[in-house]
Amino acid sequence: xxxxxxxxxxxxxxxxxxxxxxxxxxxxxxxxxxxxxxxxxxxxxxxxxxxxxxxxxxxxxxxxxxxxxxxxxxxxxxxxxxxxxxxxxxxxxxxxxxxxxxxxxxxxxxxxxxxxxxxxxxxxxxxxxxxxxxxxxxxxxxxxxxxxxxxxxxxxxxxxxxxxxxxxxxxxxxxxxxxxxxxxxxxxxxxxxxxxxxxxxxxxxxxxxxxxxxxxxxxxxxx
Amino acid sequence: xxxxxxxxxxxxxxxxxxxxxxxxxxxxxxxxxxxxxxxxxxxxxxxxxxxxxxxxxxxxxxxxxxxxxxxxxxxxxxxxxxxxxxxxxxxxxxxxxxxxxxxxxxxxxxxxxxxxxxxxxxxxxxxxxxxxxxxxxxxxxxxxxxxxxxxxxxxxxxxxxxxxxxxxxxxxxxxxxxxxxxxxxxxxxxxxxxxxxxxxxxxxxxxxxxxxxxxxxxxxxxxxxxxxxxxxxxxxxxxxxxxxxxxxxxxxxxxxxxxxxxxxxxxxxxxxxxxxxxxxxxxxxxxxxxxxxxxxxxxxxxxxxxxxxxxxxxxxxxxxxxxxxxxxxxxxxxxxxxxxxxxxxxxxxxxxxxxxxxxxxxxxxxxxxxxxxxxxxxxxxxxxxxxxxxxxxxxxxxxxxxxxxxxxxxxxxxxxxxxxxxxxxxxxxxxxxxxxxxxxxxxxxxxxxxxxxxxxxxxxxxxxxxxxxxxxxxxxxxxxxxxxxxxxxxxx
Numbered sequence: 001x002x003x004x005x006x007x008x009x010x011x012x013x014x015x016x017x018x019x020x021x022x023x024x025x026x027x028x029x030x031x032x033x034x035x036x037x038x039x040x041x042x043x044x045x046x047x048x049x050x051x052x053x054x055x056x057x058x059x060x061x062x063x064x065x066x067x068x069x070x071x072x073x074x075x076x077x078x079x080x081x082x083x084x085x086x087x088x089x090x091x092x093x094x095x096x097x098x099x100x101x102x103x104x105x106x107x108x109x110x111x112x113x114x115x116x117x118x119x120x121x122x123x124x125x126x127x128x129x130x131x132x133x134x135x136x137x138x139x140x141x142x143x144x145x146x147x148x149x150x151x152x153x154x155x156x157x158x159x160x161x162x163x164x165x166x167x168x169x170x171x172x173x174x175x176x177x178x179x180x181x182x183x184x185x186x187x188x189x190x191x192x193x194x195x196x197x198x199x200x201x202x203x204x205x206x207x208x209x210x211x212x213x214x215x216x217x218x219x220x221x222x223x
Numbered sequence: 224x225x226x227x228x229x230x231x232x233x234x235x236x237x238x239x240x241x242x243x244x245x246x247x248x249x250x251x252x253x254x255x256x257x258x259x260x261x262x263x264x265x266x267x268x269x270x271x272x273x274x275x276x277x278x279x280x281x282x283x284x285x286x287x288x289x290x291x292x293x294x295x296x297x298x299x300x301x302x303x304x305x306x307x308x309x310x311x312x313x314x315x316x317x318x319x320x321x322x323x324x325x326x327x328x329x330x331x332x333x334x335x336x337x338x339x340x341x342x343x344x345x346x347x348x349x350x351x352x353x354x355x356x357x358x359x360x361x362x363x364x365x366x367x368x369x370x371x372x373x374x375x376x377x378x379x380x381x382x383x384x385x386x387x388x389x390x391x392x393x394x395x396x397x398x399x400x401x402x403x404x405x406x407x408x409x410x411x412x413x414x415x416x417x418x419x420x421x422x423x424x425x426x427x428x429x430x431x432x433x434x435x436x437x438x439x440x441x442x443x444x445x446x447x448x449x450x451x452x453x454x455x456x457x458x459x460x461x462x463x464x465x466x467x468x469x470x471x472x473x474x475x476x477x478x479x480x481x482x483x484x485x486x487x488x489x490x491x492x493x494x495x496x497x498x499x500x501x502x503x504x505x506x507x508x509x510x511x512x513x514x515x516x517x518x519x520x521x522x523x524x525x526x527x528x529x530x531x532x533x534x535x536x537x538x539x540x541x542x543x544x545x546x547x548x549x550x551x552x553x554x555x556x557x558x559x560x561x562x563x564x565x566x567x568x569x570x571x572x573x574x575x576x577x578x579x580x581x582x583x584x585x586x587x588x589x590x591x592x593x594x595x596x597x598x599x600x601x602x603x604x605x606x607x608x609x610x611x612x613x614x615x616x617x618x619x620x621x622x623x624x625x626x627x628x629x630x631x632x633x634x635x636x637x638x639x640x641x642x643x644x645x646x647x648x649x650x651x652x653x654x655x656x657x658x659x660x661x662x663x664x665x666x667x668x669x670x671x672x673x674x675x676x677x678x679x680x681x682x683x684x685x686x687x688x689x690x691x692x693x694x695x696x697x698x699x700x701x702x703x704x705x706x707x708x709x710x711x712x713x714x715x
Contacts, residue, residue, distance in 0.1 A: 036483045153550075179551045181551065181580060188549055189555045192554035192555045192557075195558075215511075215512065
């Protein structure tokens with residue numbers, strides 16, 4: 001994807017640019033609001049990552065101007081303000097998604113792809129990752145032709161991992177996906193389900209599909 | 224400037240008390256003086272009238288009873304009496320029917336004719352400076368049938384003038400003395416106020432130890448001082464809490480921060496292999512996770528602080544929230560060898576915030592699972608004193624009291640329980656039952672989970688209580704008001 005990052009913090013901006021480039025996106029980084037608005041108007045970008053608090057023109061203003069001009073470029077807002085009211089305000093201003101700092105980089109890329117896809121995505125009835133195939137209509141799973149029985153939670157988990165295959169998915173993202181809860185506690189409620197899913201889809205096969213990335217989350221890799 | 228100060232004085236309580244007091248004293252004093260003066264005047268007049276009437280009666284008796292009376296002798300006697308009462312200017316007149324004097328005693332003043340009346344009643348009359356009592360005496364001397372006894376009223380007027388002078392004197396003393404005394408007394412009464420103001424003015428948020436003086440009289444000012452003192456106590460507590468909270472929060476943030484710093488510094492001290500870098504960076508990410516959790520919990524606590532009561536109220540089906548939470552933790556409970564049982568839940572809607580309520584259940588279930596698991600894992604195995612089949616169990620149940628319109632949610636476990644000395648503190652911020660359990664281990668948390676639960680439940684106008692017995696288990700009981708037909712969620 002061709003991305004524009006508007007972020008005034010030099011360390012975060014640099015990290016975003018490098019990270020997004022390494023994730024295979026082309027990325028332009030500007031450090032102030034006015035410049036950001038001009039760049040966004042050029043319509044060269046597939047999505048904009050927009051910091052809310054900028055020195056000259058804040059994120060709300062930029063989104064409002066863009067939307068007022070009829071621009072539909074997807075916008076993902078980044079902010080340190082995390083209350084429900086702030087989220088509502090951001091989405092009302094015309095942002096497509098809202099990410100609270102600090103965030104996991106994996107979540108940023110996942111969300112960017114989601115909002116980029118939102119426009120062109122067409123619903124499909126099957127998904128696959130390497131040898132694993134998911135039939136979404138009948139909720140059936142096969143690996144290399146062998147049918148595997150999964151609980152609804154496990155199915156939902158696998159569907160999410162396949163949707164973001166090759167990318168790290170954080171526990172928080174999984175928790176939100178499975179139970180609409182961003183709870184972060186000591187007991188790892190996700191890990192248990194991941195382990196069971198592993199037991200079902202990786203047992204007896206040479207190559208494990210689901211890998212743990214320490215401190216970040218899980219990734220499903222199909223060679 | 225001077226005028227401003229004067230205006231300030233007029234507005235003081237002392238000045239107003241003085242004015243009210245002076246007005247009250249002066250009005251009452253003057254009313255009493257005037258009443259007494261009028262009473263004396265009336266009494267003197269009345270006494271004079273009685274004396275004159277009696278004298279008249281005496282003359283009438285003399286005339287009626289002694290037929291053969293020597294009239295000239297009577298006249299001499301009357302004349303002598305008149306001379307004896309010269310001070311009061313007492314006199315007697317005998318008048319004809321036209322009111323003209325026929326005989327007058329010594330000292331009788333010239334009077335205008337007194338019209339006679341055809342009655343034997345005593346008449347009283349004031350002419351000029353004289354008071355007269357007269358009466359027609361039937362059957363006596365035809366030429367002068369009317370007898371009139373009179374006296375000067377000048378002595379009454381003299382007495383009244385003396386009394387009036389005294390009244391004016393006392394009135395003037397009142398006029399001057401009552402505001403003066405009022406001012407002094409009001410000053411005495413309001414003096415404690417001045418000391419209260421001085422003490423209050425000295426108070427600073429950082430120096431809240433001083434209190435207003437209670438004089439022990441039990442009057443309103445003492446009550447005021449006690450009320451203000453209790454307010455100060457509460458404020459001081461609140462400030463101390465906030466201060467401790469801030470200090471604790473900073474300390475807690477320091478720990479992961481210093482871990483990050485050390486990891487990075489060590490990494491930068493020399494050349495490392497890629498594997499070592501990976502290991503170090505993974506540790507840094509772990510510590511960032513701790514920081515993130517702590518910051519998020521601090522923010523959550525700030526958002527739900529019970530003092531602010533800002534929870535938005537939507538109708539939330541509590542039974543759904545509870546069963547979803549149970550579902551979320553079912554896997555991890557099973558994995559830890561704990562049976563998580565959910566009783567049949569009544570359908571109850573409560574006004575509140577779904578996100579926050581879910582947070583409460585997650586925190587409580589998380590606690591229940593980690594502590595219960597720690598008891599059974601450590602003691603499991605052959606020779607366990609729990610006997611065969613001893614197993615961790617968590618039970619979730621809910622009952623709805625329709626009458627009180629409150630729902631009660633119970634989270635019971637048979638974990639290790641909470642020691643008695645810790646029980647009163649478990650909702651305190653940053654309080655951990657087992658301080659030895661450090662961050663990042665199985666049971667280590669931020670020490671904020673339960674205070675968040677309490678803040679959220681209080682913001683929902685509910686209560687959260689705990690009962691616990693060591694080696695038997697812990698029960699958390701939450702009560703929340705439910706939505707009713709007449710109290711829609713948005714109103715609560």
